[in-house]
Amino acid sequence: MRISDLSRQSGVPVATIKFYQRAQLLPPGEPTGRNQAHYGKVHLRRLRLIKTLTSLGELDLTSVRRLLAAAEDDEVSLIGLFEELNRVQIASKEAAVENDESMEFARKEVDRIIDSAGWDVRPDAAARLHLGLAIAGMRRLGCDCDPDFLDAYRDAADRLAALEIGRVSSDPTGRAAHLTRSILLREALTAMRELGQEHYLARQPGLAPAPSDDS
Structure with missing residues:
Protein backbone atom coordinates (compact mmCIF):
# COMPACT_ATOMS: atom_id res chain seq x y z
CA MET A 1 0.00 0.00 0.00
CA ARG A 2 1.08 3.62 -0.47
CA ILE A 3 1.77 5.89 2.47
CA SER A 4 -1.59 7.59 1.91
CA ASP A 5 -3.32 4.20 2.23
CA LEU A 6 -1.27 3.43 5.33
CA SER A 7 -2.37 6.75 6.81
CA ARG A 8 -6.02 6.10 6.01
CA GLN A 9 -6.05 2.59 7.48
CA SER A 10 -4.09 3.49 10.62
CA GLY A 11 -5.68 6.88 11.28
CA VAL A 12 -2.19 8.39 11.60
CA PRO A 13 -1.44 11.50 9.47
CA VAL A 14 1.17 11.15 6.73
CA ALA A 15 3.35 13.81 8.37
CA THR A 16 3.33 11.83 11.63
CA ILE A 17 4.22 8.62 9.80
CA LYS A 18 7.22 10.33 8.23
CA PHE A 19 8.21 11.69 11.65
CA TYR A 20 8.07 8.18 13.12
CA GLN A 21 10.34 7.00 10.32
CA ARG A 22 12.87 9.78 11.00
CA ALA A 23 12.72 8.91 14.70
CA GLN A 24 13.32 5.24 13.79
CA LEU A 25 10.10 4.14 15.42
CA LEU A 26 8.79 2.85 12.10
CA PRO A 27 10.88 0.94 9.54
CA PRO A 28 11.11 2.44 6.05
CA GLY A 29 8.90 1.13 3.31
CA GLU A 30 10.14 -0.83 0.30
CA PRO A 31 11.24 1.69 -2.37
CA THR A 32 9.18 1.51 -5.57
CA GLY A 33 10.38 4.69 -7.25
CA ARG A 34 11.65 8.17 -6.61
CA ASN A 35 10.13 9.40 -3.31
CA GLN A 36 7.75 6.44 -3.31
CA ALA A 37 7.61 3.29 -1.21
CA HIS A 38 5.39 0.30 -0.54
CA TYR A 39 4.10 -0.41 2.97
CA GLY A 40 2.66 -3.62 4.34
CA LYS A 41 0.95 -5.19 7.34
CA VAL A 42 4.12 -4.87 9.44
CA HIS A 43 3.97 -1.08 9.15
CA LEU A 44 0.24 -0.97 9.86
CA ARG A 45 0.64 -3.13 12.95
CA ARG A 46 3.56 -1.02 14.22
CA LEU A 47 1.57 2.19 13.78
CA ARG A 48 -1.35 0.72 15.71
CA LEU A 49 1.03 -0.32 18.49
CA ILE A 50 2.52 3.17 18.70
CA LYS A 51 -0.94 4.76 18.62
CA THR A 52 -2.15 2.56 21.47
CA LEU A 53 0.96 3.13 23.58
CA THR A 54 0.79 6.91 23.16
CA SER A 55 -2.99 7.33 23.50
CA LEU A 56 -4.44 4.78 25.90
CA GLY A 57 -1.04 4.06 27.39
CA GLU A 58 -0.30 7.80 27.75
CA LEU A 59 3.40 7.19 27.06
CA ASP A 60 5.77 9.64 25.42
CA LEU A 61 7.73 8.64 22.34
CA THR A 62 10.95 8.14 24.32
CA SER A 63 9.17 5.54 26.46
CA VAL A 64 7.62 3.93 23.38
CA ARG A 65 11.06 3.61 21.80
CA ARG A 66 12.39 1.97 24.98
CA LEU A 67 9.56 -0.54 25.04
CA LEU A 68 9.76 -1.44 21.37
CA ALA A 69 13.54 -1.87 21.62
CA ALA A 70 13.12 -4.15 24.63
CA ALA A 71 10.42 -6.15 22.85
CA GLU A 72 12.73 -6.72 19.88
CA ASP A 73 15.72 -7.71 22.05
CA ASP A 74 15.71 -11.50 22.46
CA GLU A 75 18.10 -11.18 25.41
CA VAL A 76 15.43 -9.37 27.42
CA SER A 77 13.27 -11.90 29.25
CA LEU A 78 9.50 -11.58 29.45
CA ILE A 79 9.86 -10.63 33.11
CA GLY A 80 12.34 -7.93 32.08
CA LEU A 81 10.00 -6.78 29.33
CA PHE A 82 7.02 -6.32 31.67
CA GLU A 83 9.30 -4.66 34.23
CA GLU A 84 10.35 -2.17 31.55
CA LEU A 85 6.68 -1.39 30.96
CA ASN A 86 6.16 -0.88 34.69
CA ARG A 87 9.21 1.40 34.91
CA VAL A 88 8.15 3.72 32.09
CA GLN A 89 4.65 3.92 33.56
CA ILE A 90 5.89 4.80 37.05
CA ALA A 91 8.46 7.35 35.79
CA SER A 92 5.91 10.17 35.65
CA LYS A 93 4.68 9.39 39.17
CA GLU A 94 8.04 9.35 40.97
CA ALA A 95 7.74 13.09 41.67
CA ALA A 96 4.83 12.23 44.00
CA ARG A 167 -2.04 -16.53 27.85
CA VAL A 168 1.35 -14.99 27.18
CA SER A 169 3.16 -16.82 24.40
CA SER A 170 6.92 -17.35 24.32
CA ASP A 171 6.89 -16.42 20.63
CA PRO A 172 9.16 -13.32 20.36
CA THR A 173 7.17 -11.96 17.39
CA GLY A 174 4.29 -11.21 19.74
CA ARG A 175 6.26 -9.58 22.55
CA ALA A 176 5.32 -6.01 21.68
CA ALA A 177 1.69 -7.11 21.49
CA HIS A 178 1.95 -8.56 25.01
CA LEU A 179 2.81 -5.11 26.34
CA THR A 180 0.02 -3.45 24.43
CA ARG A 181 -2.51 -6.05 25.56
CA SER A 182 -1.46 -5.47 29.16
CA ILE A 183 -2.21 -1.76 28.77
CA LEU A 184 -5.54 -2.44 27.06
CA LEU A 185 -6.58 -4.93 29.74
CA ARG A 186 -5.74 -2.34 32.38
CA GLU A 187 -8.03 0.11 30.59
CA ALA A 188 -10.74 -2.54 30.24
CA LEU A 189 -10.52 -3.33 33.96
CA THR A 190 -10.77 0.37 34.84
CA ALA A 191 -13.82 0.78 32.60
CA MET A 192 -15.57 -2.30 34.02
CA ARG A 193 -14.83 -1.09 37.57
CA GLU A 194 -16.39 2.27 36.69
CA LEU A 195 -19.48 0.53 35.31
CA GLY A 196 -19.76 -1.49 38.50
CA GLN A 197 -19.38 1.64 40.60
CA GLU A 198 -22.27 3.28 38.76
CA HIS A 199 -24.38 0.16 39.32
CA TYR A 200 -23.77 0.04 43.07
CA LEU A 201 -23.93 3.81 43.57
CA ALA A 202 -27.40 3.81 42.02
CA ARG A 203 -28.47 1.36 44.71
CA GLN A 204 -27.10 3.35 47.65
CA PRO A 205 -29.84 5.12 49.64
CA GLY A 206 -29.89 8.80 48.77
CA LEU A 207 -27.39 8.44 45.92
CA ALA A 208 -29.67 7.31 43.11
CA PRO A 209 -29.94 9.87 40.30
CA ALA A 210 -33.02 12.08 40.27
CA PRO A 211 -35.66 11.10 37.68
CA SER A 212 -35.62 13.12 34.49
CA ASP A 213 -38.46 15.44 33.49
CA ASP A 214 -39.48 12.98 30.79
CA SER A 215 -40.09 10.11 33.21
Whole structure:
Protein backbone atom coordinates (compact mmCIF):
# COMPACT_ATOMS: atom_id res chain seq x y z
CA MET A 1 0.00 0.00 0.00
CA ARG A 2 1.08 3.62 -0.47
CA ILE A 3 1.77 5.89 2.47
CA SER A 4 -1.59 7.59 1.91
CA ASP A 5 -3.32 4.20 2.23
CA LEU A 6 -1.27 3.43 5.33
CA SER A 7 -2.37 6.75 6.81
CA ARG A 8 -6.02 6.10 6.01
CA GLN A 9 -6.05 2.59 7.48
CA SER A 10 -4.09 3.49 10.62
CA GLY A 11 -5.68 6.88 11.28
CA VAL A 12 -2.19 8.39 11.60
CA PRO A 13 -1.44 11.50 9.47
CA VAL A 14 1.17 11.15 6.73
CA ALA A 15 3.35 13.81 8.37
CA THR A 16 3.33 11.83 11.63
CA ILE A 17 4.22 8.62 9.80
CA LYS A 18 7.22 10.33 8.23
CA PHE A 19 8.21 11.69 11.65
CA TYR A 20 8.07 8.18 13.12
CA GLN A 21 10.34 7.00 10.32
CA ARG A 22 12.87 9.78 11.00
CA ALA A 23 12.72 8.91 14.70
CA GLN A 24 13.32 5.24 13.79
CA LEU A 25 10.10 4.14 15.42
CA LEU A 26 8.79 2.85 12.10
CA PRO A 27 10.88 0.94 9.54
CA PRO A 28 11.11 2.44 6.05
CA GLY A 29 8.90 1.13 3.31
CA GLU A 30 10.14 -0.83 0.30
CA PRO A 31 11.24 1.69 -2.37
CA THR A 32 9.18 1.51 -5.57
CA GLY A 33 10.38 4.69 -7.25
CA ARG A 34 11.65 8.17 -6.61
CA ASN A 35 10.13 9.40 -3.31
CA GLN A 36 7.75 6.44 -3.31
CA ALA A 37 7.61 3.29 -1.21
CA HIS A 38 5.39 0.30 -0.54
CA TYR A 39 4.10 -0.41 2.97
CA GLY A 40 2.66 -3.62 4.34
CA LYS A 41 0.95 -5.19 7.34
CA VAL A 42 4.12 -4.87 9.44
CA HIS A 43 3.97 -1.08 9.15
CA LEU A 44 0.24 -0.97 9.86
CA ARG A 45 0.64 -3.13 12.95
CA ARG A 46 3.56 -1.02 14.22
CA LEU A 47 1.57 2.19 13.78
CA ARG A 48 -1.35 0.72 15.71
CA LEU A 49 1.03 -0.32 18.49
CA ILE A 50 2.52 3.17 18.70
CA LYS A 51 -0.94 4.76 18.62
CA THR A 52 -2.15 2.56 21.47
CA LEU A 53 0.96 3.13 23.58
CA THR A 54 0.79 6.91 23.16
CA SER A 55 -2.99 7.33 23.50
CA LEU A 56 -4.44 4.78 25.90
CA GLY A 57 -1.04 4.06 27.39
CA GLU A 58 -0.30 7.80 27.75
CA LEU A 59 3.40 7.19 27.06
CA ASP A 60 5.77 9.64 25.42
CA LEU A 61 7.73 8.64 22.34
CA THR A 62 10.95 8.14 24.32
CA SER A 63 9.17 5.54 26.46
CA VAL A 64 7.62 3.93 23.38
CA ARG A 65 11.06 3.61 21.80
CA ARG A 66 12.39 1.97 24.98
CA LEU A 67 9.56 -0.54 25.04
CA LEU A 68 9.76 -1.44 21.37
CA ALA A 69 13.54 -1.87 21.62
CA ALA A 70 13.12 -4.15 24.63
CA ALA A 71 10.42 -6.15 22.85
CA GLU A 72 12.73 -6.72 19.88
CA ASP A 73 15.72 -7.71 22.05
CA ASP A 74 15.71 -11.50 22.46
CA GLU A 75 18.10 -11.18 25.41
CA VAL A 76 15.43 -9.37 27.42
CA SER A 77 13.27 -11.90 29.25
CA LEU A 78 9.50 -11.58 29.45
CA ILE A 79 9.86 -10.63 33.11
CA GLY A 80 12.34 -7.93 32.08
CA LEU A 81 10.00 -6.78 29.33
CA PHE A 82 7.02 -6.32 31.67
CA GLU A 83 9.30 -4.66 34.23
CA GLU A 84 10.35 -2.17 31.55
CA LEU A 85 6.68 -1.39 30.96
CA ASN A 86 6.16 -0.88 34.69
CA ARG A 87 9.21 1.40 34.91
CA VAL A 88 8.15 3.72 32.09
CA GLN A 89 4.65 3.92 33.56
CA ILE A 90 5.89 4.80 37.05
CA ALA A 91 8.46 7.35 35.79
CA SER A 92 5.91 10.17 35.65
CA LYS A 93 4.68 9.39 39.17
CA GLU A 94 8.04 9.35 40.97
CA ALA A 95 7.74 13.09 41.67
CA ALA A 96 4.83 12.23 44.00
CA VAL A 97 7.15 10.40 46.43
CA GLU A 98 7.17 11.95 49.90
CA ASN A 99 9.41 10.17 52.36
CA ASP A 100 7.11 10.74 55.30
CA GLU A 101 5.35 8.50 57.81
CA SER A 102 2.66 7.61 55.27
CA MET A 103 5.22 6.44 52.72
CA GLU A 104 7.06 4.39 55.33
CA PHE A 105 3.77 2.77 56.33
CA ALA A 106 2.99 2.12 52.66
CA ARG A 107 6.32 0.37 52.03
CA LYS A 108 5.65 -2.00 54.92
CA GLU A 109 2.11 -2.58 53.71
CA VAL A 110 3.38 -3.38 50.20
CA ASP A 111 5.76 -5.97 51.70
CA ARG A 112 2.87 -7.46 53.69
CA ILE A 113 0.64 -7.71 50.63
CA ILE A 114 3.36 -9.37 48.55
CA ASP A 115 4.26 -11.82 51.31
CA SER A 116 0.65 -12.73 52.06
CA ALA A 117 0.01 -13.38 48.36
CA GLY A 118 3.10 -15.56 48.10
CA TRP A 119 4.35 -13.54 45.14
CA ASP A 120 8.01 -13.82 44.12
CA VAL A 121 8.83 -10.18 43.39
CA ARG A 122 12.21 -8.46 43.15
CA PRO A 123 13.00 -5.87 45.85
CA ASP A 124 13.48 -3.16 43.20
CA ALA A 125 10.35 -3.96 41.16
CA ALA A 126 8.77 -0.74 39.89
CA ALA A 127 5.30 -1.94 40.84
CA ARG A 128 6.31 -1.86 44.51
CA LEU A 129 6.70 1.91 44.30
CA HIS A 130 3.51 2.24 42.26
CA LEU A 131 1.45 0.43 44.89
CA GLY A 132 3.23 2.27 47.69
CA LEU A 133 2.36 5.66 46.23
CA ALA A 134 -1.31 4.70 46.03
CA ILE A 135 -1.43 3.42 49.63
CA ALA A 136 0.50 6.43 50.98
CA GLY A 137 -1.84 8.81 49.14
CA MET A 138 -4.92 7.15 50.64
CA ARG A 139 -3.40 7.27 54.12
CA ARG A 140 -2.58 10.98 53.85
CA LEU A 141 -6.14 11.73 52.78
CA GLY A 142 -7.64 9.62 55.53
CA CYS A 143 -9.22 7.17 53.07
CA ASP A 144 -10.28 3.72 54.27
CA CYS A 145 -7.44 1.37 53.32
CA ASP A 146 -7.35 -1.22 56.11
CA PRO A 147 -5.65 -4.58 55.38
CA ASP A 148 -8.90 -6.50 54.82
CA PHE A 149 -9.99 -3.97 52.20
CA LEU A 150 -6.64 -4.07 50.38
CA ASP A 151 -6.47 -7.86 50.61
CA ALA A 152 -9.66 -8.10 48.56
CA TYR A 153 -7.90 -6.14 45.80
CA ARG A 154 -4.83 -8.36 46.17
CA ASP A 155 -6.92 -11.51 45.68
CA ALA A 156 -8.64 -10.07 42.61
CA ALA A 157 -5.29 -8.93 41.20
CA ASP A 158 -3.78 -12.36 41.73
CA ARG A 159 -6.56 -14.07 39.78
CA LEU A 160 -6.39 -11.57 36.93
CA ALA A 161 -2.59 -11.68 36.72
CA ALA A 162 -2.58 -15.48 36.58
CA LEU A 163 -5.23 -15.42 33.86
CA GLU A 164 -3.38 -12.84 31.78
CA ILE A 165 0.12 -14.29 32.05
CA GLY A 166 -1.28 -17.76 31.37
CA ARG A 167 -2.04 -16.53 27.85
CA VAL A 168 1.35 -14.99 27.18
CA SER A 169 3.16 -16.82 24.40
CA SER A 170 6.92 -17.35 24.32
CA ASP A 171 6.89 -16.42 20.63
CA PRO A 172 9.16 -13.32 20.36
CA THR A 173 7.17 -11.96 17.39
CA GLY A 174 4.29 -11.21 19.74
CA ARG A 175 6.26 -9.58 22.55
CA ALA A 176 5.32 -6.01 21.68
CA ALA A 177 1.69 -7.11 21.49
CA HIS A 178 1.95 -8.56 25.01
CA LEU A 179 2.81 -5.11 26.34
CA THR A 180 0.02 -3.45 24.43
CA ARG A 181 -2.51 -6.05 25.56
CA SER A 182 -1.46 -5.47 29.16
CA ILE A 183 -2.21 -1.76 28.77
CA LEU A 184 -5.54 -2.44 27.06
CA LEU A 185 -6.58 -4.93 29.74
CA ARG A 186 -5.74 -2.34 32.38
CA GLU A 187 -8.03 0.11 30.59
CA ALA A 188 -10.74 -2.54 30.24
CA LEU A 189 -10.52 -3.33 33.96
CA THR A 190 -10.77 0.37 34.84
CA ALA A 191 -13.82 0.78 32.60
CA MET A 192 -15.57 -2.30 34.02
CA ARG A 193 -14.83 -1.09 37.57
CA GLU A 194 -16.39 2.27 36.69
CA LEU A 195 -19.48 0.53 35.31
CA GLY A 196 -19.76 -1.49 38.50
CA GLN A 197 -19.38 1.64 40.60
CA GLU A 198 -22.27 3.28 38.76
CA HIS A 199 -24.38 0.16 39.32
CA TYR A 200 -23.77 0.04 43.07
CA LEU A 201 -23.93 3.81 43.57
CA ALA A 202 -27.40 3.81 42.02
CA ARG A 203 -28.47 1.36 44.71
CA GLN A 204 -27.10 3.35 47.65
CA PRO A 205 -29.84 5.12 49.64
CA GLY A 206 -29.89 8.80 48.77
CA LEU A 207 -27.39 8.44 45.92
CA ALA A 208 -29.67 7.31 43.11
CA PRO A 209 -29.94 9.87 40.30
CA ALA A 210 -33.02 12.08 40.27
CA PRO A 211 -35.66 11.10 37.68
CA SER A 212 -35.62 13.12 34.49
CA ASP A 213 -38.46 15.44 33.49
CA ASP A 214 -39.48 12.98 30.79
CA SER A 215 -40.09 10.11 33.21
